Amino acid sequence: MDRSAGALTFVICPIAASSCNIDEAMSSTAVTQKRQRGLRVKLGGSILALVLLENGRQIRGRMSQLSVNGGLVSLESPLDEAIRVTVLFHLGTVSIRCRARMLFPMWATQGCLQPFRFLELPEADRANLTRELEALVRAGAPQEEEEAE
Secondary structure, eight states: OBOTTSSOBOOOOSSOGGGOOHHHHHHHHHHHHHHHOOEEEEEEEEEEEEEEOTTSOEEEEEEEEEOSSEEEEEESSOOOTTOEEEEEEEETTEEEEEEEEEOOOEEOSSSEEEEEEESOOOHHHHHHHHHHHHHHHHTTOOEEEOOOO
């Protein structure tokens, strides 16, 4: 415990607490996470997507929301949470084919909305996707800032 700042600070560190600068480490982490946040663009199903399962099955869907971290795809029926898939879609001049992990689905009036998180989006694809999403925002597409994880 470090009581030098007048408040109790618990430090889990193999080095002595006095040599760990918690405030600096925490603030740099917060800044890093804030930089990783991106635009979440609402597409309203205007972008077609193909979800490839590991067993070779192909499932068609429509992209409802998209960011450089993942998206929300509209499907006829939900997929199991945490399964790994390959997501394919075309946005503007960019074609994306990337591994993703499916998250917990939400039922909709027709089918379901299932979020997913990109697992291995290459930096070049990330830059191209960012450029296309920013172009959509400039063109008037609805957006919101992604929440921190």
